[in-house]
Amino acid sequence: MNTPLLPVQIYPSQLAAFKAKAELLAISIAQVLSIKKLSAFKRNDYLAVSLGYKGHPDLIEAVKFRADSDKEQQLLIFSNADIRSSIAEVFSAKLTEASYDQILTLCHKLGNAELGRLVIDDLRKTLGDTSKASAEAIRANTWTTMLLDETWNTPDSIRQHQDMTRFYRELEAKHTIKNSGVKIVINISEIPRITLEQLHKHPTFKLFLKEVRQEKVTVCIIGQPQDLDDKKDWRIKASIDAWGVKDINKNLLELWKNFNTWLMTFFVTERIHVTERIYDHRWITPIIQYGFDIRDPAIHQFSKLTNDDDIKLFIAFMKESKQAMHSYGHIFDNSFPDIDLKDIIDANDVTYINLDAVDQMNKSEEANLLLPIMIRDIASDQRQQIEEAKSTLAEKSSQNPNTSVQALCDHNIYDSFGDNTHTTQQNRCLICSHTWETDTSTKSIDQAS
Numbered sequence: 001m002n003t004p005l006l007p008v009q010i011y012p013s014q015l016a017a018f019k020a021k022a023e024l025l026a027i028s029i030a031q032v033l034s035i036k037k038l039s040a041f042k043r044n045d046y047l048a049v050s051l052g053y054k055g056h057p058d059l060i061e062a063v064k065f066r067a068d069s070d071k072e073q074q075l076l077i078f079s080n081a082d083i084r085s086s087i088a089e090v091f092s093a094k095l096t097e098a099s100y101d102q103i104l105t106l107c108h109k110l111g112n113a114e115l116g117r118l119v120i121d122d123l124r125k126t127l128g129d130t131s132k133a134s135a136e137a138i139r140a141n142t143w144t145t146m147l148l149d150e151t152w153n154t155p156d157s158i159r160q161h162q163d164m165t166r167f168y169r170e171l172e173a174k175h176t177i178k179n180s181g182v183k184i185v186i187n188i189s190e191i192p193r194i195t196l197e198q199l200h201k202h203p204t205f206k207l208f209l210k211e212v213r214q215e216k217v218t219v220c221i222i223g224q225p226q227d228l229d230d231k232k233d234w235r236i237k238a239s240i241d242a243w244g245v246k247d248i249n250k251n252l253l254e255l256w257k258n259f260n261t262w263l264m265t266f267f268v269t270e271r272i273h274v275t276e277r278i279y280d281h282r283w284i285t286p287i288i289q290y291g292f293d294i295r296d297p298a299i300h301q302f303s304k305l306t307n308d309d310d311i312k313l314f315i316a317f318m319k320e321s322k323q324a325m326h327s328y329g330h331i332f333d334n335s336f337p338d339i340d341l342k343d344i345i346d347a348n349d350v351t352y353i354n355l356d357a358v359d360q361m362n363k364s365e366e367a368n369l370l371l372p373i374m375i376r377d378i379a380s381d382q383r384q385q386i387e388e389a390k391s392t393l394a395e396k397s398s399q400n401p402n403t404s405v406q407a408l409c410d411h412n413i414y415d416s417f418g419d420n421t422h423t424t425q426q427n428r429c430l431i432c433s434h435t436w437e438t439d440t441s442t443k444s445i446d447q448a449s
Contacts, residue, residue, distance in 0.1 A: 027163060237274075
C-alpha cells in the first residue's frame with residue numbers, strides 16, 4: 001500500500017514496543033482463529049512489511065540512522081486507519097486461515113486499547129511535577145476512556161483488554177531481575193531508642209531472627225538505634241524478596257508467615273509496613289481492614305492481646321500515634337462489659353486495686369505499661385470468681401428448692417451504679433442480679449430489693 005505514512009518511522013526507543021505489539025497481534029490472531037501463535041521471526045517480519053519495510057532486518061537497519069532524532073515517544077500502530085488496513089492486507093495474504101476483515105477487526109480492537117494507554121500515559125506525564133493534592137483532584141475528575149468508542153465495553157473488547165493486561169504482566173515478569181537467594185530486610189532506623197529496646201527484648205522477634213539465620217538466609221537489619229522520640233510518624237519496615245528463587249525452603253516461608261502475622265497484630269498502630277515478593281514479580285503490601293461495626297479498631301485489637309510482651313509493645317507503638325489510645329477505662333469496658341472500672345476500689349472488704357498504690361505507680365516510668373496489665377488480670381480473676389460463685393449457688397439451689405436464689409446468694413461480688421444521692425448507693429449482685437441500696441453513712445446494707 002502506498003501512503004504518505006509508509007514506511008512508519010520507528011526509533012530505537014520503540015523497538016521493544018514494536019516486538020510487544022507484534023506478539024500481542026499474534027496472540028489475538030491465534031485465539032480468534034484457533035491456530036498456533038506465529039513465531040517471533042514471522043510476526044516481526046510480517047508487521048515490519050505492514051509498516052512499509054522489506055522485512056524485520058530492514059527495519060532494524062533503518063532504526064540505526066534515527067537515534068539522533070529519537071524523542072522516546074509512544075509507538076502508535078493500531079490506532080491509525082491506514083496502518084490497520086496495511087496490516088490486514090499483509091497478514092491476510094500470509095495466513096490462509098485469516099481474512100482481511102478478521103485482521104482489520106482485531107487491529108481496530110487493539111487500536112482502542114492503544115488509545116486508552118495513550119490517555120493514561122499522557123496523564124502520567126502531565127502529573128509529573130504536579131503537587132500531590134492537585135494530582136489527586138485531576139485523577140478523580142479524569143475519565144480515561146473518553147476517547148474510546150462504544151465497542152470498548154463489549155465482551156470481546158473486555159477479553160482483549162484482559163489478554164493485553166496479562167501479556168504486559170508476563171512481559172514485566174520476564175524482564176524483572178530474579179534473585180539467587182531469599183533476602184529478608186528489617187528496617188529499624190526510624191524507631192525511637194526506648195521502643196527499639198522493647199522490640200529487641202521481645203521473645204517473638206528474637207526467636208524469628210535466630211530461626212531464619214539457622215536456615216542460612218540473608219537477614220539485613222537496616223539502621224542503628226536512634227533517639228527519635230520526637231518523630232511521630234516512625235515505622236518498622238519488614239520485607240522478604242524471593243522472586244525467582246527456585247525450590248524455596250518451606251520451613252523458611254512458614255517462619256516468615258508467622259512473623260508477618262505477629263507484626264500485623266500491631267498494624268492498627270500505623271507503625272508497621274510489610275512488603276513481600278515471593279511467587280510474583282510485583283511487591284505485595286498486606287493491610288488489615290476493620291468492619292463498620294468496630295467503633296475503635298485500636299481498642300478492639302488491644303482487647304484481643306493476651307501476651308504481656310505484646311501488650312507492652314502495642315502501647316509503645318501507640319504512643320503519640322494518630323490512632324491515639326483512649327482511656328484505659330474504655331479499653332476495660334470493651335473487654336469486660338459486665339464490670340465497671342470505677343468499682344475496682346478498696347471498699348466493703350472487696351479490694352481489687354488499692355488507689356493509693358495506683359497513685360504511687362502512676363509516678364513511675366512504667367505506669368502506662370503496668371496499669372492495663374493489672375486491669376486485665378484483675379478483671380479475669382473476678383470473672384473466674386463469678387463463675388465459681390454461680391456454680392456454688394446452683395448447688396445450693398438444687399439442695400434447697402423451696403428457697404429463692406437471691407436468699408441463698410452471699411452477694412459478695414457486686415457492682416455499684418447510678419448517682420450517689422445523699423447517703424445511698426445502688427448496687428447489683430454480679431452472681432444473682434439481686435439489687436439493693438447501700439447506706440454509705442453507716443456502711444450497712446439494706447437487703448430489701
